[in-house]
Every structure is written in C-alpha cells, then in structure tokens.
Amino acid sequence: MNPNGIASSDDLWQSIRHEAVVAGAIDPIFGSSLSSAILDHADLDSAVAYQIGGRLGKNSTERGRFAQIAREAFLAAPDLVEAASRDLRWITVRDPATMGLLLPLLNFKGYIALQVFRVSNWLWSNGRIDLALLLQSQSSDSLQVSIHPSARIGTPVFLDHATEIVVGRLVEIGDEVTILQRVTVGRKDALGGRAPRIGRGAYLSAGATILGDISIGDFAKIGAGAVVTKDVPAGCTAVGVPARLTNCPEQRVRV
CATH class of the missing domain: 2.160.10.10 (Hexapeptide repeat proteins)
Structure with a gap:
C-alpha cells in the first residue's frame, strides 16, 4: 500500500494471484488456463504484456512481438504499470457486476485496449511514430478500439463494453x-x-x-x-x- 492509501501494482498483483489460485481450485478446467495467463508471471506488467500480445497477435510470432513491445515500455516507464493498476481497480469501482480483479484482466477488452494505447502513447512520445501507429491499427482491428497515440488520457479510466x-x-x-x-x-x-x-x-x-x-x-x-x-x-x-x-x-x- 502506498502512502496515499491506494493499492500499488505489487499489492494488486498479489490479490490477482490469490484470486487465480482460488478460481483454479474451484474450477480446474478454467484453472488450467491460469498458469500461462497469471501464475507464470512475476508481476502485473508481465501479465498485462502477455494479454496485449494475446489480444493483438494473430500467431505466436506476433503475440511474442507485441508482448515484448509492451514489456519494453513498462520497464522504461514504471508509471505505465501504476496506470494499469489504477485502471484495473477503477473497473471494480465503476462496474457493480465486477466483484474481483482477475476476470477484468482476462476478459475486458476495453482494459487491454487502454493499456495498448498507453504503450502506443509512450512510443509516440519517444519518437517511435510508426510503431505507435501500428499498435493503434492492431487495436482497431482486433479490439474495435482506435485511440490515436497522440491523445492524452488520465488515469483511472474505464472503457465499458469497448466496441x-x-x-x-x-x-x-x-x-x-x-x-x-x-x-x-x-x-x-x-x-x-x-x-x-x-x-x-x-x-x-x-x-x-x-x-x-x-x-x-x-x-x-x-x-x-x-x-x-x-x-x-x-x-x-x-x-x-x-x-x-x-x-x-x-x-x-x-x-
């Protein structure tokens, strides 16, 4: 917990892992998918990068490439990870049907689309214009969310239904x-x-x-x-x- 009382990304990640362990014990079929998505990852940024790769990539090569781009951004700009943490927490505040953190991370494409934007915005701000626009295009194609990388978006933000x-x-x-x-x-x-x-x-x-x-x-x-x-x-x-x-x-x- 940070000094202002808001859960840090590390605290949030421990809560997500706990939810994953409980969910896997209740439903082994669902739980079988949680190793690669959650339990194999050391932190939230790795799990979010994995989700970005999975959502944007059409094959294993593309999935690995997009996940690596996200990991690079998260490593260079830790504030992106804290933004991802706040965005995820905000979903539980704004959506009364959402009782935990695990399912929004795995299933809410609006959440992943927003993190794709944040990575693309970091690329744009660092002069990597073509790659930033590629991520925007992939998000539009795969997630039906198109956010120009030059936009400025605060945090937390919730893209509900996100189509x-x-x-x-x-x-x-x-x-x-x-x-x-x-x-x-x-x-x-x-x-x-x-x-x-x-x-x-x-x-x-x-x-x-x-x-x-x-x-x-x-x-x-x-x-x-x-x-x-x-x-x-x-x-x-x-x-x-x-x-x-x-x-x-x-x-x-x-x-």
Missing part, C-alpha cells in the same frame, strides 16, 4: 472518466483545429459523438446518442441531436 470506440488525434481525457461503446471523440476538421477536452469524472454514454474545439466539464454526462459540438459546463448533462443541456447545477439551459 467501436474512436478517440482522435490530440484529444485530452481526464481522470476517472467512463466511456461506453460506440463513442467518438475527435476534431471537426481532420486536417486541423483543436480536439475536445474531456474533464475529470465525465461519463460518455453509448453512441455519443463529441466533436471540435470544445470542453466537456468535470463530472458532466453525455447522453446516449448525443451529438455535442459546443461546450458542456461542469456537472451538466447533454442530450439529443444537436445536444441540449439539462440538469445543470446553475440551471443552464442550452449548449
């Missing part, structure tokens, strides 16, 4: 954000202009589209299917096409 999510170039997403399926966030003009900024604690519902040089305030909510092209103040809810404001703390009434 047909697109986050474009230079988008900024704050901490504690939840994004559901079929959400698009990007610039209006693909050739230029600022991208949206998503504030802390925002909730982007299924099918929402957020475009242009706009800000979504802290703890704002974007309704299902809403199309947002103007600022949404903190704490407000935006619904409809085009989006209109409702439930604002200061009773604002239009986007």
Whole structure:
C-alpha cells in the first residue's frame, strides 16, 4: 500500500494471484488456463504484456512481438504499470457486476485496449511514430478500439463494453472518466483545429459523438446518442441531436 492509501501494482498483483489460485481450485478446467495467463508471471506488467500480445497477435510470432513491445515500455516507464493498476481497480469501482480483479484482466477488452494505447502513447512520445501507429491499427482491428497515440488520457479510466470506440488525434481525457461503446471523440476538421477536452469524472454514454474545439466539464454526462459540438459546463448533462443541456447545477439551459 502506498502512502496515499491506494493499492500499488505489487499489492494488486498479489490479490490477482490469490484470486487465480482460488478460481483454479474451484474450477480446474478454467484453472488450467491460469498458469500461462497469471501464475507464470512475476508481476502485473508481465501479465498485462502477455494479454496485449494475446489480444493483438494473430500467431505466436506476433503475440511474442507485441508482448515484448509492451514489456519494453513498462520497464522504461514504471508509471505505465501504476496506470494499469489504477485502471484495473477503477473497473471494480465503476462496474457493480465486477466483484474481483482477475476476470477484468482476462476478459475486458476495453482494459487491454487502454493499456495498448498507453504503450502506443509512450512510443509516440519517444519518437517511435510508426510503431505507435501500428499498435493503434492492431487495436482497431482486433479490439474495435482506435485511440490515436497522440491523445492524452488520465488515469483511472474505464472503457465499458469497448466496441467501436474512436478517440482522435490530440484529444485530452481526464481522470476517472467512463466511456461506453460506440463513442467518438475527435476534431471537426481532420486536417486541423483543436480536439475536445474531456474533464475529470465525465461519463460518455453509448453512441455519443463529441466533436471540435470544445470542453466537456468535470463530472458532466453525455447522453446516449448525443451529438455535442459546443461546450458542456461542469456537472451538466447533454442530450439529443444537436445536444441540449439539462440538469445543470446553475440551471443552464442550452449548449
């Protein structure tokens, strides 16, 4: 446990291993798959790298290559491992149906897609542009989540269901954000202009589209299917096409 009371990646990993041992004892058929996925690994970064390789690679060579890229990033930037730890813990906070850490690590493709982005963003920031874009492409093909490596995403973040999510170039997403399926966030003009900024604690519902040089305030909510092209103040809810404001703390009434 670190000084601010949040479980470290090492603490989290011990909890995951314990869950794996218990699960294997209860269901030996499921447990047979846990050695390579969990028990053969010494730490969380190794297990997450293994999952990235397994999700992105189409054969053993590709799986090994993508896992090695992730391991390299985690070794060079330990903050990526702590981000992976916080993202995993956040799933248990945001999803009432999730009772532990093991199954999200193994089964939630949104979690792995987010870690693929974090690795690609590290590559992008270190000038390895082509490899960063390759990871984005593989994530889009294999996981149906396409996040441009130049985006900035805080932690923790939860990609729930994580199908047909697109986050474009230079988008900024704050901490504690939840994004559901079929959400698009990007610039209006693909050739230029600022991208949206998503504030802390925002909730982007299924099918929402957020475009242009706009800000979504802290703890704002974007309704299902809403199309947002103007600022949404903190704490407000935006619904409809085009989006209109409702439930604002200061009773604002239009986007």
